[in-house]
Amino acid sequence: MAHVVTCFVRNRGAVLLTRRSERTGTYAGRWAGVSGYVEGDPTDATADAWRELREETGLTEADLDLLAAGETVTVADEEGSFVVHPFLFESSSRTVTTNEELAETEWTDPTEIRDRPTVPRLWETWRRVGPTVDDVRTDRTHGSAWISARALETLRDAAAEADDWESVAAVGRELRDARPSMAAVGNRVNRVLATAERTPDAVVTTAIRELRAAFDAGDEAARTAVGRLRDAEATAVATLSRSGTVATVLRELDPSSLLVAESRPEREGVAVAESMAAATTGTVTLTTEAALPAAMTAAETAVDAVVVGADAVGPDGSVVNKTGTRVLAGAAREAGVPVYVVAASDKVRPAGEYRVEDEASPRGAVYDGDAEVTVFAPTFERVPAASVDGLATEAGLLDAAAVRRVAATHAENAAWDA
CATH class of the missing domain: 3.90.79.10 (Nucleoside Triphosphate Pyrophosphohydrolase)
Structure with a gap:
């Protein structure tokens, strides 16, 4: 054979x-x-x-x-x-x-x-190789934009094979609940199931449309951020963690200097620094979160803007992102440097809903010894809205009122399963 x-x-x-x-x-x-x-x-x-x-x-x-x-x-x-x-x-x-x-x-x-x-x-x-609910649930490598796209693909493929609406809805519930911190996953799945006619074929068509729109939204959010940074004449930027949308911003902006936080404990920042060194012409410096305050003001690594992604944006404008973002935002405020979050508006949580990611990094990523040591290593944390100077989305820079309107729309879509 x-x-x-x-x-x-x-x-x-x-x-x-x-x-x-x-x-x-x-x-x-x-x-x-x-x-x-x-x-x-x-x-x-x-x-x-x-x-x-x-x-x-x-x-x-x-x-x-x-x-x-x-x-x-x-x-x-x-x-x-x-x-x-x-x-x-x-x-x-x-x-x-x-x-x-x-x-x-x-x-x-x-x-x-x-x-x-x-x-x-x-x-x-x-x-045999297409995305599944388990892939969405267990992916600890990619950002929420990537994972939400995989969720839409999973819903699409399940609907293509389904004989009835309820079996599609059951997959939708699994996907919606698979990554509770990643608002884009739930919002995009909810929009498909709220707006499609209750037939498997309609879900397939709507999921395909929403998947294309999701990629376009990420592109437009990146353009918004690049425009704001250029208007501010930002040429030295700091970032943290892995975000495909932020990577697009950095490639397009091509700053003369890029400071990348290591992003403990899983050190995603190392891969970000390596990829940006290959994709941009400026100097790329990798540092630790502990050294950020010093690095952001040192002559050779000083920055004039911070750009990060988001796994979710609260209805109040606060941001949930990889642990270390709060340190970065705090160091930026102390240095008088603006902090910009770039994210599609689907990352805004529905009105009335707020949570911080309840996942944690594996214990061994922090301590693999035999002593009776308790490890506190949350994967994500909340950054207050007051620490963010601008939310760049496909609809432009959103102020607090605009974020609340988006959150209200997402809440309406979430009611499909009420």
Whole structure:
């Protein structure tokens, strides 16, 4: 039985589907992912996946992140018998250079797989690597914008397979409650279920629309922040933690100096500093939260603005973000430096709801010894509204009254399950 890889490449919620040409040995004219034979050890097909991506699309390790390798799918029909190894990659680009094995390519929503003539069991293959409720619940690497997009994809795929509204609603409840601190997850799921007709097909269509809108909102929020920083002539910036929207701001602004807090205990700031060193032309300095007050005023690392993301924004304008943000905001206020939060308005909590993330970092991230030491290591904390000088969203800089209006709308959407 031959082993093959099927690679799904995703960008902004869409995946790359390919139509196989007459030059392929099997399933000519059918739609597929990026696929090919495993030439090495089937237990380690990752190298084959990367090879097929390079040969068939021109995408390389510089363009892609490998996110998942799924359980295999077995196919047996008149064309042959195959063990399919599924992979999911995230791409920074939709530009592909195809070879003779592909007759056509299209970036489209994965649910299109169900309506096209595809290679056998392609939808099942996608589901082996597509996002799940558990992925949303357990992801401790990405920010809330990323995780909320995965929640919408999970809801979409569940609705595509569902026979009735109640089974879709049950998945929606799981997703809504999976990350209680990340307001965007609940708000986006609630909006889909509040505005779609109560049929699975309507939920699929609405989830796809909301997914596209979510990416656009992040882009617009970043533009708002960049505009404000340029108006303020900010050229030296400090940040903390991992936020895709903040990364977009920093790449576009390209400050002459960037100060990045390490972000204890899980040290996400290290990866932020590394990525920004590659993406910007200015000087990048990594520091600890304890050293922030000194670093923000030292001659070589002084800053004139702070930019952070948010996992949630309270109806009162307070911000919930990675632990360490409050230290950063306090140091900024002491130094007379403005603090800007960049976040889509879906990160505002519904009116009447307030909570701080009740998750905690693993004990071993702080102390792995044998002594009877209690560890206090919350993942998130609240930053008072008075410590924030501006909330940059897709709708512009929001003042307190605007935040309250957004919170009221989110509360209305949350009532779908009342």
